[in-house]
Amino acid sequence: MKGHVLAQVQWGDILPDSIYIARDVVRARQWFFIAANAGYGPAYNMIGRCYHFGWGCPIDLTKAAVSYRRAGELGDPWGQYNLGILLMRGLGIDADLSRALALFRAAASVGHAKSMNLVARFTEKGWETSRDPVIALDWYRRSDEGGDYRGQHNYATALLDQGQKEEALQWWRRAVPHATSDILLAAERHLALLGLEGDAAILDCVRSRLSDISAVPNPASKAGTSFRATLSDQISPSDRMSL
Numbered sequence: 001m002k003g004h005v006l007a008q009v010q011w012g013d014i015l016p017d018s019i020y021i022a023r024d025v026v027r028a029r030q031w032f033f034i035a036a037n038a039g040y041g042p043a044y045n046m047i048g049r050c051y052h053f054g055w056g057c058p059i060d061l062t063k064a065a066v067s068y069r070r071a072g073e074l075g076d077p078w079g080q081y082n083l084g085i086l087l088m089r090g091l092g093i094d095a096d097l098s099r100a101l102a103l104f105r106a107a108a109s110v111g112h113a114k115s116m117n118l119v120a121r122f123t124e125k126g127w128e129t130s131r132d133p134v135i136a137l138d139w140y141r142r143s144d145e146g147g148d149y150r151g152q153h154n155y156a157t158a159l160l161d162q163g164q165k166e167e168a169l170q171w172w173r174r175a176v177p178h179a180t181s182d183i184l185l186a187a188e189r190h191l192a193l194l195g196l197e198g199d200a201a202i203l204d205c206v207r208s209r210l211s212d213i214s215a216v217p218n219p220a221s222k223a224g225t226s227f228r229a230t231l232s233d234q235i236s237p238s239d240r241m242s243l
Contacts, residue, residue: 025050025055026056028055029055036070039074041073041074042076043071044067044070045067045234046234048063048067048068051064052064052082061086061092061093062093064086065093072103072106080103081114081115084104087103088118101118101122101127101129104119104122108142113146114148116139116143116146116151117148117151119139120140123136123139140155143155149178149179150179150183153179155171156172156187160190165194165198169198172199176206179209181213184206184213187206191203
């Protein structure tokens with residue numbers, strides 16, 4: 001693995017949740033630092049995630065922001081997105097919606113679906129930009145097509161508001177299998193209000209997923225699982241294919 005930054009990051013992924021070797025989040029973080037020192041943006045992003053969630057170190061949102069910023073400077077869209085989230089919420093860094101929007105736009109410009117959803121949200125609400133529901137809807141569509149379940153839910157909601165029920169149901173069908181509980185609860189409210197005009201199968205699926213989630217005690221407590229899911233999500237397909 002010497003000199004191969006993606007392999008170093010992926011080895012860091014194996015350590016927290018392997019069935020073959022002892023779990024070691026601290027060593028995983030060390031591998032991220034090795035790759036980061038070679039100037040690999042996604043590794044800086046993963047260091048940021050370590051500080052953000054306390055994987056192998058104490059939680060430190062200020063240090064997370066520094067790592068995300070470096071990842072973004074190296075062109076990593078996940079670093080740009082994650083720093084944008086901290087700026088939007090004022091976590092570990094002063095809130096700055098204008099800077100957050102600039103970061104989301106930068107990441108969206110290279111196809112980052114979650115950032116597209118937030119560009120849509122800012123545009124829909126008129127946060128730090130001119131309010132334009134038409135442009136917002138197009139950004140939601142692009143986020144949806146990129147596979148972001150939040151974008152899919154938001155697009156479905158916007159379509160329903162425009163009276164395009166069947167199109168909205170189509171996007172909820174795509175969002176539900178991957179959505180987190182907050183999105184599932186929001187989708188449930190909209191689908192329940194449709195009553196007989198809605199889709200009972202989708203509503204049942206939403207409620208089944210919510211029931212499954214509630215049956216798992218504190219699912220976020222398994223740092224290794226969260227660690228693995230984060231790495232899988234936050235390394236771009238082009239980087240994964242470069243192995």
